[in-house]
Amino acid sequence: MTNNRQSIKKATISDVAKLAKTGKTSVSRYLNGEFGILSATLKERIEQAIKELNYRPNQMARSLKKGQTKLIALILADITNPYSVEVMKGLEAACQDNGYTLLVCNINKEKAKEKYFLQLLMDYNVDGVIIHALRTQDSILRDLPFPVVLVDRRMSDLGYDIVGLDNIQATTLASNYLIDSGFEAIIFITESLTGVGTRQERVNTFKKIVKQQKGIVGEVVEIEDMNQQTELLDQHIVSFCQKCRGMRKAIVTVNGSVTLHVSLALKRLNIIWGKDIGLLSFDDPVWASVAGVGITTLRQPTYKIGYSSFEMLHRRMQGDHSEAKEYLYPGELIIRDSTN
Template sequence: MNGKAARPTISDVAKAAKTGKTSVSRYLNGEQNALSDDLRGRIERAIAELDYRPSQMARGLKRGRTRLIGLIIADITNPYSVDVLSGIEAACREKGFTPLVCNTNNEVDQELHYLDLLRSYQVEGIVVNAVGMREEGLNRLQQSALPMVLIDRKIPDFACDMVGLDNIQAATTATEHLIEQGFEALLFLSEPLGMVNTRHERLRAFRSTLGRHSGIIAENAETPLHEAERIDNTLREFHSRH
């Protein structure tokens, strides 16, 4: 036999307060001015004695507002993702929303799974730091008709707000700066490019900038940025060659 006590319900509160469920619902929904002082007191004491905590999900669904924001992150270990998470959480807290964070670990199939999961929770909006969604995922996003923002990703032929930087200008400025400082061998080190078009943009800008300068040795390498040993090996090999 399971000794865990059953979670108290609104019916239990109504019974303890000697009233109906409608009055308890009004109390919980902030319509306390419709109740007498005596009734408000009885409901308040019943809630405290039973340690009743209403299901915010159920109440949100009933009102058509869950106050939930879905957040799909490609790699939660990436320092950039940590900063993004912090900013989104602060903005949600300020506006009275709660973020539901899903880490795909750079796996496209996980993106589709979490997208369906977030829709089942009836989130009110989605923030996506996508790896490289395929057509199936794009169709699901478009059909959801949810407010959506992409983080540091661009999806061709997909009308959606995007927050990021000018990748071409950023990579060009960084490369020009190194050349101006007199460096003659440059390594473009990146997370695996995969289908992430913003990463490809940065690499193209790097190569395009070098094309305007002669005598510069340049290479590019791809490695997960959280794998410190692989990064060290890549840098040592580059230095040994140049």
């Protein structure tokens, strides 16, 4: 038996022209809104033919003819990261407001996927790309045929605009708050620093501030894979607590994803944040206000960052060839009982 869906032939512009008793050029003018050179009778016939045939123009073909596809791509390192999701919301809203469609490519922290998606997007002829991913494909990034904006990733040597958090301001705000609150020992826990300039900025700023303070113990722990190295994370936390016994201690996490892993580690170790140890997180996941006694966070204007990334990209797509710029937004400290 023939599938009914497969047996239904999709109407073409030639079918519309034939039913409306006119040429394809007139139908094309109608579809492009060039009504001034069409008679009222002809417009009515074309409109009726489109309705009868349920004709839908090939938007991709029309866009390519105009030299643009109205497609924007977002490449993410990890779509499960709450920060990435919030940035994506702002970007998607900007695309909708400006008549663009957003394609989302999740590389899931796999280097091969990053290369694959970059090559695929060139084949799709997208109008521009926003990248919030790993820095593993510089050779390809240098030769992309479309504008690029980087979110929360510093690759200034590639000549692309950057939008994200002012990491120096944010880390200074968070570190000074903990020190002023009487914490004497602070451990900064981060994922891999390799190729991620924003994490390096946070860590370096933290080290600099701690070094300037007498009597403050500061430690940085870098763990490559939080999912696979839970035992190592536990060991670092236990070691820190033992070395700093008797001191007021706090943990700073580099992002929301690490915050979740640290929260689970503290539960495994029966350490209560807000009582046994302080906890401060970069990013402000929705659960931070309800987990335990709440978690103090450094909130980033993620929606605004996402929306602004499109605006920056759109200017480039419109022909702005000025020097690359950095748009950095300040963070906001949200104080909860984890640091009281």
